[in-house]
Amino acid sequence: MDNFEFYSPTRFVFGRGAEEKTGALVRKYGGTKALLHYGGGSVKANGVYDKVVASLEAAGVAYVPLGGVQPNPRSGLVREGIALCRREKIDFVLAVGGGSVIDSAKAIAFGTLYDGDFADFYFGKDVKRPTPVPAALPIGTVLTIAAAGSEGSGNSIITLEPDMLKRGATGDALRPAFSILNPEFTFTLPAYQTACGATDMFAHVVERYFTPTRDVAVSDELCEGLMRTIVAESRKVMSAPRDYAARANLMWAGSLAHNNVCGAGRAQDWASHGIEHELSALYGCAHGAGLAVVMPAWMDYVKDVDIPRFARFAAKVFGVPEGEPAAMAAEGIRHYRAWLRDLGMPLTFAELGAKKEDIPALVAKLGLNGNTVGTFKPLAEADVTRILESC
């Protein structure tokens, strides 16, 4: 086990009616005037927005709305939010939505307090130790989709315009003070979004599970347990979207998949995420959909580095019977693809709407500059090219 720090200070408030505590929680964490940040309007259509506003008003918290966050949130709206927060003397940033809204909120919360350009702290995946952001306004979230895990993470991913480079920032200051998770809010999600979310949270565990670090029995168990849960509960919600228990288990699994309890003491990979980010930045596809294409292809490419680990993945996560390890490894990846297919995910470049001729540009945008990405098998540009070609 590697040395590590584990720090997950977010207060998770989970369950039916949890949003009624929003206003009191903003107050608890020092907020008197909140930026109310949201996306394309679905939170207005389904009533979540009004519930949050009612709670803010009941607690005497003033608010300034800023909607319009797109999937793969962009720097332009972040800059607009920063200007608005400064002008309105906002002291709390409240995100109502999914990972894109939360990531945008984090960038605004940090950028408001930072004298320079917020993008200074957004780096490519080849940067092993990005400088953490120094400070941010307190952040709260009301989650509406179980997926990104941003509600419990210290990360934010923004697409930097005009070059459409998807880049990440990190830092304890980006961890939400609280996150409200009401599984009922996910009942009415389109099936495709639910599926993309399950794909994404599973991938967050995979990035931690396939590691060169040895002797990590505790977190191996946590990873495998979460992956089994995500597969089982996602199958339930696809056939019964209003199954509260399944929605609840999937939602909580999504937070645990990314608050790093699964990654404590382990070198983590993140090559698939790095590669995918350029796909969704270029094509505007859902992050989960991009991962469904990239991650199994990554597995095929890297599995020979540690066949026993892939055999264990097959056995523990998908119940593949014991047998010849290389065959088990292949069978595990086949099961993974079959689950993604059942969810309705794309599995190839063609299904995603990506084009082979864009591969050189995608690889270049990763910005490796002669470095590698990933730890399970460090990948140079040529490796990334071969993975993308296999898609």
Next chain:
Amino acid sequence: MDNFEFYSPTRFVFGRGAEEKTGALVRKYGGTKALLHYGGGSVKANGVYDKVVASLEAAGVAYVPLGGVQPNPRSGLVREGIALCRREKIDFVLAVGGGSVIDSAKAIAFGTLYDGDFADFYFGKDVKRPTPVPAALPIGTVLTIAAAGSEGSGNSIITLEPDMLKRGATGDALRPAFSILNPEFTFTLPAYQTACGATDMFAHVVERYFTPTRDVAVSDELCEGLMRTIVAESRKVMSAPRDYAARANLMWAGSLAHNNVCGAGRAQDWASHGIEHELSALYGCAHGAGLAVVMPAWMDYVKDVDIPRFARFAAKVFGVPEGEPAAMAAEGIRHYRAWLRDLGMPLTFAELGAKKEDIPALVAKLGLNGNTVGTFKPLAEADVTRILESC
């Protein structure tokens, strides 16, 4: 799944040499003059105390030592610590030791800021919703035994003199700001203490695993994964006390067993802990040893409430083959006792040094006053009596 809040803000700093960060961490959390609280002197003998002092001095943190915490820490030393903190204008409480030292430190950290008697906030297990302590000095820990989980919990258990009633307090203010976990510090523990620690952490998961709450797939998986880890890694450290990987996995499992990630969304039981606390208060036995006697007896007594859950416990934790559920349930408990026996734990009143004639007094001290304890099967005084008689 029940509604819940999950809040575990402690910064865990884990690994070889982690104690070198002690002074800087005290500073980070506002400390300038720390109470350095410890136990019977083993931390002086094994060098941990000197390492911590060196780190405090390097960071320019003043400190006032207060040793002498006994297992099952007592109110007398807590009162002494509170007076010392007030007199010396201490602004940080640093515990160097195991659960007893940490629990004593928490009581001091709270009592120093509280105008009344600190014991006002220490309640019996029959109190379903004890009033959380309002505020406390910031607390840090340097852990020297993997067991109690107090390094990541918001609880403190103190034996109130002169009646020797073991009572608990709770509250977010009692959660340590940071906890330093260096598995090497546990290399030289006596085997019996290592075993008591493993017994205790396993019991923390059991108290959460056996629940009347349904549809808790995520935390069921986490519970089972941690229990498997604790059984496997404890067997390794008993035969190889300096096995870093096994010590590390056991230590981290102990923290996760009690920071409540396993209990999110579940009604928890805690009857066995409540019953055991009166045993260790009366006889001065190790908490883990008392649990090894009480908890399997509790299982025998309550298992018919939910045989399928006990059968699942048997299968998932101890690998009992599928079969007739009641037989599987009994076999699971047998495996549990066999593991405890292998650890060298007592399993009966006689082995513990407890006496049958004390049972009425033990039951009375639980202070049920006509209420019940536990949720899996709520136990009245007559039930507790029968469980203790079966020991």
